[in-house]
Amino acid sequence: MRLCLVTSKPTDAVQYGFLPAAARLGLDVVLVTDQPAAYGGQSVACDVWDFRALVDCVATLAPDAVFTNSDHLQAQTALAAAYLDLPGKDWRSCLRAKNKALMRRRLAQAGTEQVTAAIVPGPPPSSYPVVLKPLDGVASEDVVLVHDGAELEQHCAGLLPRHGRLLAEQYLPGTLRTMETIGDGHGTWVLGGFRTALSPPPYFIEESLTWDPLPSYSHQLQCLDDLGVGFGACHTEFAPGGLIEVNDRLIGDRCEFLLSAALGADLFELVLRVHLGERLPAPVPPVPPVQATASYIYAERRGVLVSAPDAGLVDSGVPGVTVSYWPFAVPGSRIEIANSNRDYLGVLTAFGPSADAVSRAVSAARAQCEWVIRP
Numbered sequence: 001m002r003l004c005l006v007t008s009k010p011t012d013a014v015q016y017g018f019l020p021a022a023a024r025l026g027l028d029v030v031l032v033t034d035q036p037a038a039y040g041g042q043s044v045a046c047d048v049w050d051f052r053a054l055v056d057c058v059a060t061l062a063p064d065a066v067f068t069n070s071d072h073l074q075a076q077t078a079l080a081a082a083y084l085d086l087p088g089k090d091w092r093s094c095l096r097a098k099n100k101a102l103m104r105r106r107l108a109q110a111g112t113e114q115v116t117a118a119i120v121p122g123p124p125p126s127s128y129p130v131v132l133k134p135l136d137g138v139a140s141e142d143v144v145l146v147h148d149g150a151e152l153e154q155h156c157a158g159l160l161p162r163h164g165r166l167l168a169e170q171y172l173p174g175t176l177r178t179m180e181t182i183g184d185g186h187g188t189w190v191l192g193g194f195r196t197a198l199s200p201p202p203y204f205i206e207e208s209l210t211w212d213p214l215p216s217y218s219h220q221l222q223c224l225d226d227l228g229v230g231f232g233a234c235h236t237e238f239a240p241g242g243l244i245e246v247n248d249r250l251i252g253d254r255c256e257f258l259l260s261a262a263l264g265a266d267l268f269e270l271v272l273r274v275h276l277g278e279r280l281p282a283p284v285p286p287v288p289p290v291q292a293t294a295s296y297i298y299a300e301r302r303g304v305l306v307s308a309p310d311a312g313l314v315d316s317g318v319p320g321v322t323v324s325y326w327p328f329a330v331p332g333s334r335i336e337i338a339n340s341n342r343d344y345l346g347v348l349t350a351f352g353p354s355a356d357a358v359s360r361a362v363s364a365a366r367a368q369c370e371w372v373i374r375p
Helices: 012-024 051-059 074-083 091-098 100-110 149-163 218-227 255-263 267-275 355-368
Strands: 002-007 028-033 043-045 065-067 117-120 130-134 144-146 166-170 176-184 188-192 194-198 206-211 231-239 242-247 291-298 303-307 322-327 344-352 372-374
Touching: 002 012, 002 051, 002 074, 012 028, 012 255, 012 267, 028 051, 051 074, 065 074, 065 267, 074 091, 091 100, 091 218, 091 242, 100 117, 100 166, 100 218, 100 242, 117 149, 130 149, 144 149, 149 166, 176 218, 176 267, 188 218, 188 255, 218 231, 218 242, 231 267, 255 267, 255 291, 255 344, 291 355, 322 355, 344 355
Parallel strands: 002 028, 002 065, 028 043
Antiparallel strands: 117 166, 130 144, 130 166, 176 188, 176 194, 176 231, 194 206, 206 291, 231 242, 291 344, 303 372, 322 344
16 A cells, blocks of 8 residues: 655654554555655655645555645645545644634634634734734744733734734633544544643743643543544644644654553554544553653753763663653754744653652653753
């Protein structure tokens, strides 16, 4: 069977997750990308950002599945799959997930949530504080908490030239959480979720994610249903007051690998199988009593990264806990500050039998590792 995997720049999820999973499934993989030089001979060059070019390209390849894990390419890939009558996401739900104004409007029309939001440029917000963000941004990039009209004008002056349109939406305080799901078009597995610790305002850098499933995700599942989201992987972020964003992919920043290891399930294979038209196994597997954490190391000043730990297992000295380090930047990298997840230098992931053991293991691992940035 042939899989067209649609991608742009290389990512860990594709390189170390989906490509090995496709090999285990015995699939003939064709990488369809606008950056063929980054992938070598197994790729086909295509302007994957243009759905017309993508449809034309994959139609000549006669695939059994068309799939992407990219935030930016979901709608185009969904249209290509629909054109070929292959399993895939609803392109309209992909647009609603990516365009946060469409998401807010749809949930308001359904009566599920009433989170106020204003498109910038346009009429100003009716009240403050608001979170100013790119209309279709990712990774907390250029997301900032704004307290009044003067701050809004100041931040818009810098952000509008880069993004064209922004969204100023009601600030939802409280604990940020995630819900991780996989659907096959007939039913949805809720895998559980993480509790997210954020950097101090006004920015929203994710400092750590700790496995902490809620007893119920009924409201969040209703929101996804109203948005039309129900196929493939989905990573949903929410606060007590409502959804923050919906990402039509597996959770990222190495949490997808942590989640697979902690649950003892090959999530990459599961996602590919549903895109090949398979049903999810029944019943939904119970969430195991595991504790897991991803602890991010991020730069707080500009400069050159001159030293950092090597990738691999870290001996924390805590029995029963597996700790790994994965770099996002290597020595010699020039570090610029974006006040977002783009500032990550690396991540320590750990899973084990208890929250206390995992917490001690991560603290011990951080204490023995060193990251040095010089001007």
